[in-house]
Amino acid sequence: MTRGPVRLDVSVGYAVPRTGLPSSVSFRRWVAAALDGRIREADLAIRIVDSKEGRALNRHYRGKDYATNVLSFPAEMAEGVKLPKGVKMPLLGDLVLCAPVIAREAREQKKPLSAHYAHLTVHGALHLLGWDHEDEREAECMEQLEREILAALGIADPYLAS
Numbered sequence: 001m002t003r004g005p006v007r008l009d010v011s012v013g014y015a016v017p018r019t020g021l022p023s024s025v026s027f028r029r030w031v032a033a034a035l036d037g038r039i040r041e042a043d044l045a046i047r048i049v050d051s052k053e054g055r056a057l058n059r060h061y062r063g064k065d066y067a068t069n070v071l072s073f074p075a076e077m078a079e080g081v082k083l084p085k086g087v088k089m090p091l092l093g094d095l096v097l098c099a100p101v102i103a104r105e106a107r108e109q110k111k112p113l114s115a116h117y118a119h120l121t122v123h124g125a126l127h128l129l130g131w132d133h134e135d136e137r138e139a140e141c142m143e144q145l146e147r148e149i150l151a152a153l154g155i156a157d158p159y160l161a162s
Contacts, residue, residue, distance in 0.1 A: 021117075030117075034126055051100045051101065053098075061073070069098055073094040097121070102116055102120060119150060
């Protein structure tokens with residue numbers, strides 16, 4: 001485990017109106033909490049999209065024809081590939097958050113919208129680090145880690161039924 005502050009560059013792009021959505025400062029804080037003690041430096045991008053773009057990305061990359069709440073795209077750089085100007089390593093990857101899906105889920109689960117964004121940002125950042133939930137044991141470990149990170153941010157357990 002690494003200790004000390006994370007050198008973090010988070011680029012947030014909004015492909016939907018920003019009204020009511022978390023600020024780029026909030027997204028950076030949530031990512032920093034997820035990475036704290038796990039990695040020393042990282043560059044990543046977050047894009048907030050509508051249902052149409054979310055569905056297209058999920059269909060193209062996962063073969064699922066619906067918009068999902070969060071997609072994680074870990075960076076995979078071939079050896080010897082030169083990075084574009086301004087891009088630094090370690091390039092962690094990209095997160096795509098689908099605003100309408102997240103808003104609907106927050107309403108249905110009776111959760112504050114910002115808490116749901118925080119949870120899904122932490123969840124996606126952990127995926128970028130290699131965490132997964134393909135089997136029950138992995139899911140339990142990842143969910144417990146998410147609970148701990150969110151609790152440190154003052155956010156309630158996202159897995160408690162409302």
